[in-house]
Amino acid sequence: MLPRNLQAEQFAGYPPEAKTLAVANLRALQQLPLSFLPGLLRELIEYDFKFPAERTAIEKELANLSSLSEAQINQWFQSFAQLTLSSKLEHFDWINRPAQFFEQESAYLWTTHQLDAFRKAATDYGDRLRSTMSIEPLPIPRLGIAVIGQGVTTYDGSLFRKLRQYGTYFAQVKPESGLDLLLAAVATRAKAHPVPYGHWYVDGGQEANHSQLLTCVRYQALEPVRTALLRYMQTEIEKPGMGPEELRTNLARLSPSSLGMSPAGDAVLDRFQVKLLTEGSGTQIFSTTFAQWATREALRRAQPVTLLVRFAPRQRQRPMNELLSAGHDQPNLDFIGSLIDADMGAYYHWINQQRLAGAERSSFLVWFEGHNQALAIAPSLPHGAASSSAIDLGSLLSLVTS
Amino acid sequence: MTARSTSRQIPAANPKEIASRLGRSRRDFLRDAAGMALGTTLMGASPFVWGQAAKKRKVIVITFGGGARDQETFAPEGQENIPHLLRELIPQSSFFTQVANQGILGHYVATASLATGVYETLNNFSATPPEHPTVFEYFRKDMKRPPSDAWVVAPSNGFNRIGESECRSYGPGLGARVVLPKHLLSAVTSKGTTDYEHLLRDNYETPLYAPQLGGGEFELRQLETILKLSVEDFRAHALTLSSPDELSVYIAKRLMQQESPSLLWITMHDIDIAHSGAYSLYIDAIQRTDRLCAEIWKTVQNEPEYAGNTTLLILPDFGRDADEDPGGNGFQHHRTGDAASRTTWMMALGAGTRQGVVYDRPLQSIDLVPSLGAMMGFSPALAQGKSIQELL
Numbered sequence: 196m197l198p199r200n201l202q203a204e205q206f207a208g209y210p211p212e213a214k215t216l217a218v219a220n221l222r223a224l225q226q227l228p229l230s231f232l233p234g235l236l237r238e239l240i241e242y243d244f245k246f247p248a249e250r251t252a253i254e255k256e257l258a259n260l261s262s263l264s265e266a267q268i269n270q271w272f273q274s275f276a277q278l279t280l281s282s283k284l285e286h287f288d289w290i291n292r293p294a295q296f297f298e299q300e301s302a303y304l305w306t307t308h309q310l311d312a313f314r315k316a317a318t319d320y321g322d323r324l325r326s327t328m329s330i331e332p333l334p335i336p337r338l339g340i341a342v343i344g345q346g347v348t349t350y351d352g353s354l355f356r357k358l359r360q361y362g363t364y365f366a367q368v369k370p371e372s373g374l375d376l377l378l379a380a381v382a383t384r385a386k387a388h389p390v391p392y393g394h395w396y397v398d399g400g401q402e403a404n405h406s407q408l409l410t411c412v413r414y415q416a417l418e419p420v421r422t423a424l425l426r427y428m429q430t431e432i433e434k435p436g437m438g439p440e441e442l443r444t445n446l447a448r449l450s451p452s453s454l455g456m457s458p459a460g461d462a463v464l465d466r467f468q469v470k471l472l473t474e475g476s477g478t479q480i481f482s483t484t485f486a487q488w489a490t491r492e493a494l495r496r497a498q499p500v501t502l503l504v505r506f507a508p509r510q511r512q513r514p515m516n517e518l519l520s521a522g523h524d525q526p527n528l529d530f531i532g533s534l535i536d537a538d539m540g541a542y543y544h545w546i547n548q549q550r551l552a553g554a555e556r557s558s559f560l561v562w563f564e565g566h567n568q569a570l571a572i573a574p575s576l577p578h579g580a581a582s583s584s585a586i587d588l589g590s591l592l593s594l595v596t597s
Numbered sequence: 598m599t600a601r602s603t604s605r606q607i608p609a610a611n612p613k614e615i616a617s618r619l620g621r622s623r624r625d626f627l628r629d630a631a632g633m634a635l636g637t638t639l640m641g642a643s644p645f646v647w648g649q650a651a652k653k654r655k656v657i658v659i660t661f662g663g664g665a666r667d668q669e670t671f672a673p674e675g676q677e678n679i680p681h682l683l684r685e686l687i688p689q690s691s692f693f694t695q696v697a698n699q700g701i702l703g704h705y706v707a708t709a710s711l712a713t714g715v716y717e718t719l720n721n722f723s724a725t726p727p728e729h730p731t732v733f734e735y736f737r738k739d740m741k742r743p744p745s746d747a748w749v750v751a752p753s754n755g756f757n758r759i760g761e762s763e764c765r766s767y768g769p770g771l772g773a774r775v776v777l778p779k780h781l782l783s784a785v786t787s788k789g790t791t792d793y794e795h796l797l798r799d800n801y802e803t804p805l806y807a808p809q810l811g812g813g814e815f816e817l818r819q820l821e822t823i824l825k826l827s828v829e830d831f832r833a834h835a836l837t838l839s840s841p842d843e844l845s846v847y848i849a850k851r852l853m854q855q856e857s858p859s860l861l862w863i864t865m866h867d868i869d870i871a872h873s874g875a876y877s878l879y880i881d882a883i884q885r886t887d888r889l890c891a892e893i894w895k896t897v898q899n900e901p902e903y904a905g906n907t908t909l910l911i912l913p914d915f916g917r918d919a920d921e922d923p924g925g926n927g928f929q930h931h932r933t934g935d936a937a938s939r940t941t942w943m944m945a946l947g948a949g950t951r952q953g954v955v956y957d958r959p960l961q962s963i964d965l966v967p968s969l970g971a972m973m974g975f976s977p978a979l980a981q982g983k984s985i986q987e988l989l
Contacts, residue, residue, distance in 0.1 A: 305701045305702075305934075306701065306718040307718075308699070308700075308716070310934045311934060314924075314933070314934060314935075356674065357674075438722060438723075439722050475874075476872050476873065476874060476929065476930070477872065477873035477874035477875065477929075478874070480873065481873055481874060481875050483874070483875060484873060484874030484875060487874060488874065488926070491926060509875065512870075512875070512878055514839035514840065529877075531877070532875065532877035532878065532881075533877070535876055535877035535880065536874075536875050536876045536877050538876075539876035539927075539928075540876075542920070543920070543926070543927055546920055546921070546927075550923055
């Protein structure tokens, strides 16, 4: 089936709000090429469980598409329309299974050497779409904070190497009550500028005391969910004929309740957390990967104005000879490896933050927990500079956000 | 696939510019650090005698995998991770700064493409032979070589069909012997010890799937008949190794000692631990692979069958996603198809190569097989790449 044959009743399987939105924009959807439309439906079908920023983006995109004339649609989507897809893809149930279609389309584009053309078409479309969208002013400039190196006593290596060119390195930070000061500052922002899902605290381990105004995701609290997921995956793998595509499809269908999460929870946040575990690679096993991916996904999807992530030590990857030996001890922790993971995670945090609107006014702070090294990036701070002045984290944060 | 990213992109140059820049930065570094000459100034001054080398010529190919980026290897901040390549191997090498992979960026399909000289389109996660003849088939058929003269040491079960294609005029019986060290390890280790199962898993790209073995894989009983290694000795030695690639190199060295194949292909894979998202493990694996490459070159010098007549080629199957590409997650994957994930390098050292020369013209990874054909004297009729003249 092709998009031009779309009918309103074909969205019957969509959640209520998504269905309403699809039907209201049916005419626009009918005009889109098949190489593009399922990508849009993949977002739309999840509309009821999206964060406010995502909902707004989908609404604006659909409104823009509906406002285009047929000639404009042809112009906007010419590059997508030139891609050729297989009849197998055309006959796929892309309305109800857009994510699965998208995976198969991706494989097909790779195989037929059309991926680069798709990439260019997608990038051009994104640029064009952004140029039409009004950007709402942020209530407060965006702030990112990364706390890395929990539990590390000494480290001789150089930290923040990738970030130094963008900010100021502080070598004499007073570490006392550092985490408390940072969390208190984040809570103050949340109280002064209440935005739904606007202020986040991600912890790669056991969370510290924090304000209930923060949207909190923590690795340790998800242990029962991770265990249930790994058990489910193991069962699926052992089924005859199970391959990666089928497994991914099955994982995508998992709901919070199917993994033992309480139905009384926050449906949007719970679904977000399940996706971190079912769509992320390594998030089920390594806490550092979980914290990095959660940060990236929170920024990409919820676009918070405040995000503090605290990395915790991950389990040590045991070398082959150790695993082959008879011992079955619980894996211990890799503190230094986790610090290196988190240092890179902080860099990615900053990159992902800078992709969002208001980047020119946003600021960022990364601190080596319990130690006196930090790096701050802010419009008011020099790039590639270093400071040896003694300063506590509360004052440093004030400097960053001033 | 990057798809419908609505996030703001950090401005970037076009892919060709990026690929060229990557190549230039590798060239500039090598010229400064290792005193290497630009290859264009040396063309036409072949330093080796092809006729004498051809008879005994041996070639070892190492894929520096699975996938490493410039910033963790040849860029200034990454050089600390590859001391052996920089100090020991590159000064002896012809170094090609721009090798592009225009095919599918999955490790099995990309390695199959390297081995056939055609961008293969097989399912990366299935136990499928390449569609086109492999370099091993060309070599064995044209040169009338026995099965023992072409070997592949591959990281995991998914590579067990890489030795020979399904091409009717080549195919079964003409390919390479394939040894899968992790498969051997699994076979000699008693059931129930599950701690190391993740080491034996097939593929970091999808750690949950291992295809059924089939085809001409190395049989366990051949541990003793070919490698002259008892199960007990193999198991005991495995206990001294820290990673699957160390096991692969151990097996490769045994093969060199016992079988002395003329064409040996070693696929490294530890680096692909990057898919777990742990940057420190990715870096550790690059450092280990760097060390193992030097170890193989040292073995070449110490083995009478190889010393003086062996060409070693080292190249990644592809790179990894750039930090700046919003469709990816930096080093973790190779999914975007951006320039960083497609542009790599190659070094060639030993018999028939010029030492200390950098070439920065763009090549393709499928150029490898025609070049091997020209070096070893066989005709890869169906390969689509072009022979690299600088290696001839």
